[in-house]
C-alpha cells in the first residue's frame with residue numbers, strides 16, 4: 271500500500287490491515303484500465319447499448335420563460351437505465367470485477383438507486399449480489415427494495431447506528447473483510463478509501479464530458495454555471511469533471527433538511543457544523559461532535575443523507591474551486607412540483623435539490639447566460655415520500671384500499 | 679517498556695492473557711468492576727476501548743457495546759478519567775484501543791501526551807496503518823508509548839517486515855479474516871501463519887479474533903505469547919452479569 275489518494279488534506283486510505291492487500295489489487299487493476307484506451311471504449315459501448323448514453327441535454331423552455339433569467343438546460347441522467355447516474359459507476363466497476371475474476375458483489379445503498387443499479391449489473395454479469403440498506407431507508411424507498419429483490423439480490427436491512435447510508439457502508443465493509451477473496455465492494459459514491467473517490471469520479475465523468483460536448487453543439491458556448499446535488503458527491507464530480515478547466519462556476523447543493531439553523535440537515539460543506547475527521551476509511555468533512563462521534567443527519571431524500579462527503583469536493587471547497595449551497599426539504603418539494611408542472615419531468619428528490627438552488631439563482635442571471643442542472647435521477651422511487659409531502663388524499667385512499675386487499 | 683514487561687512475564691507463564699473492555703459499557707461502574715475482577719483473576723494486560731460511532735473492524739457484539747456506551751454518555755474525557763483511575767489502582771499495563779478519528783479529533787500529540795501522563799503503555803488503532811500514521815507515530819515516540827500494529831493472514835511477508843519496522847511492544851495477529859466476535863477455527867493453517875509472523879518480527883505475538891475458551895488458548899501455547907479475549911467477555915457479562923467475569927477468566931488459564 272502506497273500513501274496516495276490525497277486531495278489537499280483530504281482522502282487517503284485509512285484501512286484495517288485485513289483489507290490492505292485487497293486495495294493494493296484494486297488500485298493496480300484500476301491503474302491498468304486507466305492506461306488502456308480500449309477499456310474506456312468498451313465502457314462507452316456498453317453504456318450506449320445497455321443504457322441510453324449519451325443521455326440528452328434538454329432545454330427547459332418553460333422554466334426559462336417562467337424565471338425570465340438564464341437559459342436552463344437539464345442533463346438527463348434520469349434517462350440512464352435504472353433511472354439514475356448510479357449505473358455509470360456500477361457498470362464500470364462491473365467490468366473491473368470481471369477482470370478481477372470475482373463472482374460476488376456487495377453494495378450499500380441509501381436511496382436504493384445504487385442498489386438497484388448494482389443488482390441490475392449483477393444480473394447481467396452473472397454475479398451474486400448482496401445489498402446493505404439502513405432500516406430507515408428500506409421504509410423510505412420501498413419500491414427500490416422490491417426491485418432489487420426481483421433482480422435477484424439479497425437486501426439486508428441494517429439496524430445498527432442511525433440506520434441510514436453510513437451504517438449501510440459500515441456493514442458492507444464488515445462483509446467485505448470476511449469475503450474479499452470472492453467479493454468486490456461496489457462503493458456507490460466518490461467517497462471511501464483510495465482509489466474509490468478517483469475511480470467513481472472516473473466512471474461518472476462520462477456525464478460532464480457529454481454535457482460539455484452537447485452544450486457546445488447546441489449553443490456554441492459554455493454555460494455560466496452548472497448545478498448538481500451532493501450526497502457522497504458522485505453525480506456532482508461526474509458533471510464537474512467536464513468543466514474543471516473551463517471558466518464555469520461549479521455549484522454543489524447539499525441537503526438543507528429543515529434548515530441549517532435547526533441542526534436537522536446533512537450539509538457538510540455549506541454549514542459550519544462539520545469538521546475534518548477520519549471515518550469509513552478516508553479523511554474529509556464529517557458532521558460529528560467534539561469527541562469525533564458521528565451525528566444524526568436529516569434529509570427528505572435518502573440519497574443525500576450522509577455524514578461525510580467526497581474528499582475531492584472537500585478539497586475543492588477549501589480551495590474555492592466550487593461553491594456549495596444547501597436547499598431545504600420544503601424548497602425541494604416546491605422545485606419538484608414546479609418542474610413537473612412546467613416541463614413534464616419528474617426529478618428524484620435528490621436531484622430536486624439542484625433544481626431548487628438553480629431556480630433561486632436563475633432570475634438573477636442575464637438572458638444570455640446558460641446554466642445546466644444535473645438531473646441525477648428520476649422521481650418514481652419517491653412516490654411514497656412525495657405523496658406524503660403533497661398530502662394527496664387520492665393516494666391515501668388508494669393505499670387504504672390496497673391494504674384491505676391484503677387483509678391488513 | 680511494554681515489550682520487556684511481556685518478556686519478563688513469559689519467563690514464568692507459557693502464555694499471557696490480554697482482555698478487552700469497552701469503557702462505559704454497560705456503565706463506568708460496571709467497567710471498573712470488570713477490570714477489578716480481571717486483574718484479580720490474573721489477566722496480564724488490558725485493552726481499554728474508547729467507543730466510536732463507526733467501529734468498522736468490530737463485529738456485532740463489540741459494535742453494540744460501542745453504541746450503547748456512547749448512548750449512556752461514555753465520552754473521551756470520561757474514558758481518560760476512567761483509564762487514569764484503573765492505571766493508578768492496578769499494576770498491570772493498560773492500552774487504549776480506538777479508531778483513528780477519536781485520536782485525530784483530540785489531536786494526536788495532545789492525546790498521547792495525556793496517555794503518558796496517566797501511565798498508559800500503548801495504543802491499538804486498527805484503521806490507522808503506518809502509511810497514514812506519521813503524526814501518531816511521532817507523538818507516540820515522543821512519549822515512549824508503544825504503537826501496537828496488526829498482522830493479518832492476508833499480510834505478505836514483505837509487508838510484515840514493513841509493519842514490523844514501526845511496531846513496538848508486541849504485534850497483534852488477527853487469527854482470521856472478518857470482524858471481531860465470530861468463530862475461528864484453530865487449525866494447522868493458523869499455526870503456519872503464526873510461524874510466518876514469528877519469522878517476521880522479534881516482538882512478542884498476540885493472537886485475537888475468536889479466542890473464547892481454554893481449548894483455544896491451549897492451542898496457542900508455544901505458537902504465540904499473548905491470547906486476546908475480546909467479544910467473549912462481553913458475552914459473559916451480558917449473559918451472566920459482571921460477577922461472573924472472575925471465574926470465567928480463571929477457567930481459561
Ligand SMILES: Cc1ncc(COP(=O)(O)O)c(C=O)c1O
Nearest residue numbers: 383501502503504505573646647
Ligand atoms: C438520484 C440520486 N441522486 C443523487 C444521489 C446522491 O449521490 P451522489 O452525491 O454520489 O451523486 C443519489 C444517491 O443515492 C441518488 O439516488
